[in-house]
Amino acid sequence: MTDRPAGYGALSEQILAADYRNAASTFCGLVREEQPVRDLVMHSIDAAAPFVQSPSHLMQKPDGTVRGVNYDHTILGWRSSLKIARRMGGRAAYLPLTQAIWYAPQGLSVWDQLLCDFPGHYARDQEQCDSREHPPEAGPFDGPAWTPPRVYFEDTEPVTDGTPEDRIQRMTLAFMEGRREESYGLFLGLADKPEHRQAVKDAVLFAGIIDLQDTLVDRAAYQNIGHKALRARAMCDIADDFGWDNAHSLFYTVIPDLGTAPRLHALWSTATNLVNMQFPNSATLKHENTAPMTERQIDETIDIILWGLQGEVLAHISQRLREGKSFAAITDATLLAYCKYVVDVVEHPNALFTPGHAWDYCNVVNSWIRNYDNPHQVKSLYFQAAFVNDVIRANRQFPQDPAMAIEPPGHYREWADGHALDMLLVALDQAILAQDPSRTIALVDSYLQRTGERQQLLSTLVFSACRFQNDPHVQRHAITALEEYEHHTTSRRDEIIRAAARYASRCIKRSLEMKAFDLYQRSFEDA
Amino acid sequence: MDRLIAAWRLRNACAMALEQAIDAVESAVCEASDQELVALIESFAPARSSSPEYAATLDRLVELLWDTVPGRMPSLHAVFAERNPRQWGAIANMLAPAAGTRREQQRFQPPGARRPAVVLR
Numbered sequence: 001m002t003d004r005p006a007g008y009g010a011l012s013e014q015i016l017a018a019d020y021r022n023a024a025s026t027f028c029g030l031v032r033e034e035q036p037v038r039d040l041v042m043h044s045i046d047a048a049a050p051f052v053q054s055p056s057h058l059m060q061k062p063d064g065t066v067r068g069v070n071y072d073h074t075i076l077g078w079r080s081s082l083k084i085a086r087r088m089g090g091r092a093a094y095l096p097l098t099q100a101i102w103y104a105p106q107g108l109s110v111w112d113q114l115l116c117d118f119p120g121h122y123a124r125d126q127e128q129c130d131s132r133e134h135p136p137e138a139g140p141f142d143g144p145a146w147t148p149p150r151v152y153f154e155d156t157e158p159v160t161d162g163t164p165e166d167r168i169q170r171m172t173l174a175f176m177e178g179r180r181e182e183s184y185g186l187f188l189g190l191a192d193k194p195e196h197r198q199a200v201k202d203a204v205l206f207a208g209i210i211d212l213q214d215t216l217v218d219r220a221a222y223q224n225i226g227h228k229a230l231r232a233r234a235m236c237d238i239a240d241d242f243g244w245d246n247a248h249s250l251f252y253t254v255i256p257d258l259g260t261a262p263r264l265h266a267l268w269s270t271a272t273n274l275v276n277m278q279f280p281n282s283a284t285l286k287h288e289n290t291a292p293m294t295e296r297q298i299d300e301t302i303d304i305i306l307w308g309l310q311g312e313v314l315a316h317i318s319q320r321l322r323e324g325k326s327f328a329a330i331t332d333a334t335l336l337a338y339c340k341y342v343v344d345v346v347e348h349p350n351a352l353f354t355p356g357h358a359w360d361y362c363n364v365v366n367s368w369i370r371n372y373d374n375p376h377q378v379k380s381l382y383f384q385a386a387f388v389n390d391v392i393r394a395n396r397q398f399p400q401d402p403a404m405a406i407e408p409p410g411h412y413r414e415w416a417d418g419h420a421l422d423m424l425l426v427a428l429d430q431a432i433l434a435q436d437p438s439r440t441i442a443l444v445d446s447y448l449q450r451t452g453e454r455q456q457l458l459s460t461l462v463f464s465a466c467r468f469q470n471d472p473h474v475q476r477h478a479i480t481a482l483e484e485y486e487h488h489t490t491s492r493r494d495e496i497i498r499a500a501a502r503y504a505s506r507c508i509k510r511s512l513e514m515k516a517f518d519l520y521q522r523s524f525e526d527a
Numbered sequence: 528m529d530r531l532i533a534a535w536r537l538r539n540a541c542a543m544a545l546e547q548a549i550d551a552v553e554s555a556v557c558e559a560s561d562q563e564l565v566a567l568i569e570s571f572a573p574a575r576s577s578s579p580e581y582a583a584t585l586d587r588l589v590e591l592l593w594d595t596v597p598g599r600m601p602s603l604h605a606v607f608a609e610r611n612p613r614q615w616g617a618i619a620n621m622l623a624p625a626a627g628t629r630r631e632q633q634r635f636q637p638p639g640a641r642r643p644a645v646v647l648r
Binding site for chain 1: 571573574576578579580582583585586616617618620621623625626629648
């Protein structure tokens with residue numbers, strides 16, 4: 001630590017002061033000085049870790065009702081940026097990292113941001129604190145901070161009594177019952193031993209995945225739209241990449257929140273009952289079910305997820321399992337339902353926001369199924385399908401505004417076909433930047449039809465997504481697309497590309513400014 | 528073969544029932560006051576509708592209004608255009624003249640069909 005440049009100290013201070021522009025500039029400067037990216041990222045996570053906890057994700061209002069409290073997204077930004085950076089390589093790899101550090105100082109102390117007691121993007125954009133009544137010493141809410149961020153969960157000691165199996169069981173129950181200190185202490189004790197890590201990762205992912213609202217329809221605060229699963233996976237991935245021995249601040253960032261209110265296990269109970277009643281062999285079904293779906297069966301599954309009620313969706317998943325369909329076939333059909341919705345149905349930018357979370361949640365479940373062997377995994381197929389169906393149903397409550405209608409991409413197909421292939425990707429990047437979904441899809445369709453090349457197309461989509469600042473959702477959706485494209489088993493995997501393009505060019509963004517992108521260009525022009 | 532014929536007869540019976548249902552709605556709409564039509568449209572608001580499935584059929588109702596009572600659309604539009612656009616803006620836009628023009632362009636009556644094509648949901 002002692003031989004680190006002074007910039008590290010400045011970086012910590014700037015992060016804690018929500019001074020995001022300077023923090024990002026310092027970070028990029030240190031990268032240019034060839035400081036290891038891994039050290040810089042971990043240093044940034046270390047600095048933020050004590051200040052990303054919320055006492056609850058339910059905040060009581062003066063009238064006695066509650067409102068939801070947003071989940072920490074700093075760790076989600078880091079996970080996406082690291083995954084994307086590794087795939088991009090070269091100079092472009094620094095763009096997602098610049099976005100992650102640009103965002104991180106804006107995402108501290110979410111609880112206090114909602115109260116207009118600390119600056120950041122929630123206080124500035126979501127709560128509009130600058131235009132609300134606030135204490136005279138507070139503000140502006142774009143930072144830098146006038147007060148230090150608060151710690152809402154003190155770090156604690158590992159708990160090591162009992163066998164590892166017993167401790168994993170206790171930890172899982174403590175998550176479900178909201179005993180945060182106990183679950184965190186048990187986790188720390190288990191994570192300390194390399195031989196327990198696979199089991200403890202599996203248990204943490206399981207805890208995140210099964211904590212999911214049964215519906216968003218008229219639920220307001222009592223939902224989490226998959227954030228516990230997303231954050232659990234982010235922690236596991238970064239710890240795997242950087243090494244578990246130096247990942248304490250990652251654990252501190254993520255684990256205490258898994259037991260934070262609200263804890264939502266109604267859907268878990270439903271899936272457990274359904275599986276217990278129908279599949280005595282549920283623990284081994286993953287290996288026994290190997291059949292793919294026919295094209296017609298894929299269409300049926302898509303139709304039910306798009307238009308059915310939740311009971312129909314759950315019954316349909318049971319039917320597919322009874323037919324012997326593989327887990328991959330079912331999860332891929334669920335993803336295709338999402339793609340169909342995004343490409344052909346939904347138009348309003350706001351209406352893409354929640355579905356995007358279901359998409360990323362599906363990716364977490366799929367990576368859990370692909371990399372672990374947990375007897376409860378069959379139940380997660382119900383979770384995925386129910387979540388995708390539910391976000392679509394919840395959107396259906398709201399009228400389709402004709403002012404938000406999207407011109408059919410076909411109107412621009414001739415224009416798209418007029419681009420030489422090497423220039424088409426440039427035009428695609430520009431169309432996404434201009435938030436023009438019609439031209440974006442026309443260009444993607446033209447490309448897909450004219451060439452079998454996909455990697456450059458995917459890279460362009462991911463790079464374009466990385467242009468948008470203050471919003472880890474955009475990069476997260478893009479890396480999900482990339483990961484799911486690689487593993488997809490049906491003939492329709494190009495639909496993932498079309499959905500990724502439509503999302504990038506249409507979903508509501510927290511900002512359309514390009515200041516972080518400009519910083520990236522200035523910092524790494526000659527890298 | 529018998530099964531195919533039975534299925535086709537069922538389809539025809541459903542089509543007839545649907546036509547009668549649409550006739551009944553159109554007739555009720557024509558006889559309703561503006562106030563009643565406003566209340567009907569309001570019943571599709573998220574907080575007032577019985578389910579997302581009910582709310583989602585607002586598009587179909589507005590199509591039916593444009594087809595059935597086009598002359599009354601300006602007054603319905605005026606009611607919702609005066610309200611908070613955050614809550615009612617989308618509905619006001621659905622009732623605006625531009626939406627009516629678009630609906631007129633989209634109407635499709637295949638040769639030999641009794642009535643214009645109907646989207647169910």
